[in-house]
Amino acid sequence: MGQLKTAATERRSHQDFFNIAVSVDCVIFSYQDKALKVLLIKSDLKEFEGLYSLLGDLVGPDEDLEEAPYRVLQERTGLHDVYLEQVHTFGNIGRHPSGRVITTAYFSLVNSKSSNFQITHDDVSWHPVNSLKKLAFDHKIILDTCLKQLRDAVMEHPIVFNLLPEKFSLRELQDIYEAILGIELDRRNFRKRLMVKDWLVDLAEMEEDVPHRPGKLYKARPSLKKNGRAPLHIDQRLVV
Amino acid sequence: MGQLKTAATERRSHQDFFNIAVSVDCVIFSYQDKALKVLLIKSDLKEFEGLYSLLGDLVGPDEDLEEAPYRVLQERTGLHDVYLEQVHTFGNIGRHPSGRVITTAYFSLVNSKSSNFQITHDDVSWHPVNSLKKLAFDHKIILDTCLKQLRDAVMEHPIVFNLLPEKFSLRELQDIYEAILGIELDRRNFRKRLMVKDWLVDLAEMEEDVPHRPGKLYKARPSLKKNGRAPLHIDQRLVV
DNA sequence: GCAAAAGTGTTAATCTTACACCCATGC
DNA sequence: GCATGGGTGTAAGATTAACACTTTTGC
Numbered sequence: 001m002g003q004l005k006t007a008a009t010e011r012r013s014h015q016d017f018f019n020i021a022v023s024v025d026c027v028i029f030s031y032q033d034k035a036l037k038v039l040l041i042k043s044d045l046k047e048f049e050g051l052y053s054l055l056g057d058l059v060g061p062d063e064d065l066e067e068a069p070y071r072v073l074q075e076r077t078g079l080h081d082v083y084l085e086q087v088h089t090f091g092n093i094g095r096h097p098s099g100r101v102i103t104t105a106y107f108s109l110v111n112s113k114s115s116n117f118q119i120t121h122d123d124v125s126w127h128p129v130n131s132l133k134k135l136a137f138d139h140k141i142i143l144d145t146c147l148k149q150l151r152d153a154v155m156e157h158p159i160v161f162n163l164l165p166e167k168f169s170l171r172e173l174q175d176i177y178e179a180i181l182g183i184e185l186d187r188r189n190f191r192k193r194l195m196v197k198d199w200l201v202d203l204a205e206m207e208e209d210v211p212h213r214p215g216k217l218y219k220a221r222p223s224l225k226k227n228g229r230a231p232l233h234i235d236q237r238l239v240v
Numbered sequence: 241m242g243q244l245k246t247a248a249t250e251r252r253s254h255q256d257f258f259n260i261a262v263s264v265d266c267v268i269f270s271y272q273d274k275a276l277k278v279l280l281i282k283s284d285l286k287e288f289e290g291l292y293s294l295l296g297d298l299v300g301p302d303e304d305l306e307e308a309p310y311r312v313l314q315e316r317t318g319l320h321d322v323y324l325e326q327v328h329t330f331g332n333i334g335r336h337p338s339g340r341v342i343t344t345a346y347f348s349l350v351n352s353k354s355s356n357f358q359i360t361h362d363d364v365s366w367h368p369v370n371s372l373k374k375l376a377f378d379h380k381i382i383l384d385t386c387l388k389q390l391r392d393a394v395m396e397h398p399i400v401f402n403l404l405p406e407k408f409s410l411r412e413l414q415d416i417y418e419a420i421l422g423i424e425l426d427r428r429n430f431r432k433r434l435m436v437k438d439w440l441v442d443l444a445e446m447e448e449d450v451p452h453r454p455g456k457l458y459k460a461r462p463s464l465k466k467n468g469r470a471p472l473h474i475d476q477r478l479v480v
Numbered sequence: 481g482c483a484a485a486a487g488t489g490t491t492a493a494t495c496t497t498a499c500a501c502c503c504a505t506g507c
Numbered sequence: 508g509c510a511t512g513g514g515t516g517t518a519a520g521a522t523t524a525a526c527a528c529t530t531t532t533g534c
């Protein structure tokens with residue numbers, strides 16, 4: 001049992017190790033034209049010319065790790081009231097050509113039709129999640145990992161309502177689930193399973209101007225709207 | 241669309257950000273005396289005098305993130321053939337008094353009766369997971385998060401066999417599940433559920449020197465023994 | 481009246497849970 | 508023979524999966 005050292009002493013002895021950069025990367029999902037999309041930016045690194053990458057940024061020295069993806073989202077989309085979930089941290093030595101960067105991946109679900117939404121950069125655009133080939137860095141693996149976690153989360157937890165307008169029909173909701181899961185669902189079973197979860201409020205309104213029998217409109221139960229900002233180490237998907 | 245910059249250029253402009261240290265913390269679980277234990281070390285920081293902390297270390301500048309917990313495990317326990325799973329990354333500004341340190345938490349399951357096992361430091365010791373109060377840093381939260389993930393993982397994936405000797409009875413196995421989950425299980429249902437998973441090989445041997453009817457001995461199916469070293473972004477729990 | 485999607489219920493199969501008695505061993 | 512835990516099956520309930528016809532609207 002040696003001498004206790006102060007934190008200041010320890011910091012000095014470890015100075016050499018303060019040379020890994022920490023970033024976050026956001027897999028920002030949206031839903032458009034009946035497809036799951038992800039927001040990507042044209043890489044501005046020569047090494048990845050022509051490739052797209054996820055939206056990310058270095059974590060500031062005075063910024064909580066969990067704050068960083070909210071900042072990235074805000075900066076890139078204008079949105080702040082979003083669902084965000086930490087997925088995994090990637091830290092292989094060679095993953096970033098600029099130097100040693102480890103990155104924590106988050107996924108989020110945003111509504112690109114929200115009035116606050118705006119893309120502030122020409123090189124940022126939506127891409128269908130299927131039909132993505134190669135991305136810059138290890139971002140394809142990050143994307144795949146996040147998509148898998150999204151699929152695991154989505155039937156258990158009420159996280160998709162960000163993707164929809166305030167009022168929506170069950171058909172619209174089912175379309176989203178099908179797009180996310182990549183499979184078709186039985187309409188009757190889907191509705192039953194959903195009703196049991198008690199996530200929806202029946203608005204007693206109907207669709208209008210549809211060329212078929214109009215469906216009922218629903219909204220998400222207000223108590224589900226607590227998006228995102230609970231401490232991430234607590235399973236915020238359980239915050240119902 | 242501005243000029244493309246080289247990685248080298250980018251590195252220079254971000255130099256200021258290379259001042260966050262990255263660590264890993266290992267929640268090393270074991271099973272002794274019918275209880276789930278965790279390996280802790282007496283904190284050598286004055287700020288946490290008298291408290292215990294998880295075993296962790298800074299990630300080396302030339303070390304993959306995923307390598308670091310294996311190194312910590314090896315250094316602290318002599319073990320290398322272990323199950324390891326990344327859980328979450330914690331990065332609040334104030335979490336470490338020595339400076340800005342973000343940490344990625346892993347849990348592992350080790351057998352403290354393995355012939356390779358040895359603790360190389362006097363201040364390192366096993367503690368029952370229940371009856372833990374306060375730990376140094378945010379390590380109590382990290383521990384709780386890892387325990388939750390362990391509990392989620394354990395019924396779905398064959399990860400507990402590290403905790404047992406080569407040959408074991410179903411009772412021993414059930415005791416472990418009960419210790420991990422913190423609940424009692426029905427013997428018949430437990431056995432049925434387990435047999436369906438096809439994780440076990442019946443050794444056609446019996447316990448000896450027990451003061452009651454001897455139970456059959458089993459071992460883990462050899463193909464399950466691929467512990468740990470698959471890339472962590474792939475769900476290695478599925479590697480069966 | 482036709483096209484398009486909404487709405488709705490039942491059955492079979494599967495999975496989960498609860499539960500009790502006889503058996504093999506050491507002493 | 509008694510104490511200790513080993514080994515086993517069944518029935519009820521809950522959950523999931525498959526499946527088809529009638530209704531309402533716009534045109």
